[in-house]
Amino acid sequence: MKNIMKSMSVFFIIAFAGSLTIAGENAEKIVTAKDCMPWEDFTDGKCGDKPGVFRPDDKGFVVPSHLRCFADCRCSKTQKPGGPTCAPCQYAGKICMPR
Numbered sequence: 001m002k003n004i005m006k007s008m009s010v011f012f013i014i015a016f017a018g019s020l021t022i023a024g025e026n027a028e029k030i031v032t033a034k035d036c037m038p039w040e041d042f043t044d045g046k047c048g049d050k051p052g053v054f055r056p057d058d059k060g061f062v063v064p065s066h067l068r069c070f071a072d073c074r075c076s077k078t079q080k081p082g083g084p085t086c087a088p089c090q091y092a093g094k095i096c097m098p099r
Contacts, residue, residue: 039070039097053097061094069096 033042
């Protein structure tokens with residue numbers, strides 16, 4: 001399991017609403033606040049979830065208008081997600097936060 005997680009060290013995030021954008025990069029290289037994901041705050045040299053961020057169960061979850069959700073795509077260093085399904089990367093679920 002550890003080997004799988006090491007090979008998937010690059011995290012790409014694709015916004016569900018509007019155009020698709022990549023908002024992430026290798027977590028090991030985060031050094032400034034601008035490297036954090038849209039749902040993260042930069043504190044003590046690390047990125048962490050902002051208050052109100054949650055990861056819903058995808059089964060039947062409809063995103064209400066007061067939330068902004070992202071696809072959590074886990075990719076190898078040579079992959080890029082091609083859409084909201086994250087293909088060819090692995091889809092790890094949704095991450096949601098208040099607008």
